[in-house]
Amino acid sequence: MFISLPSFLASIEAGDPPPLSAPLRALWLDARGDWDGAHKCVDAREDKQSCWAHAYLHRKEGDLWNARYWYARAGRPPCEGPLEEEWREIAAALLAAEA
Structure with a gap:
């Protein structure tokens, strides 16, 4: 099921998640x-997409050592930009991968 980024964002506001x-x-x-x-x-998952989301979550939490570990598991460099931009980048990439 393809979900666009605008639809994904709207579902957050509506409070009703689509199948994800x-x-x-x-x-x-x-x-x-x-x-x-x-x-x-994502805690018990080992696929690269889950590891990327996991890294973001630990970065948001402020646990940068743990975030770096999960970025490495995801095959991605640690992000240093604004959290909001990283969230949108991850969401857009994951939605595109599922299209």
């Missing part, structure tokens, strides 16, 4: 203020 992969659900929950729920979505 674990890393997208993590981003959705994070955007709704549920960091713990978001972390549970």
Whole structure:
């Protein structure tokens, strides 16, 4: 099921999640203020997309050592830009991968 970024963002505002992969659900929950729920979505997963979302969550939490570990597992360099930009980059990339 293809979901555009605008539709994904609108679902966050509406509070009704569409069917989502674990890393997208993590981003959705994070955007709704549920960091713990978001972390549970990706904590036990080892695919690169989940590792990327996991890295973002630990960076947001301020646990930079742990974030660097998950960026490495995702095959990505650590992000140093604004968190909001990284969130949108991850969401756009994951949505495109599922298209």
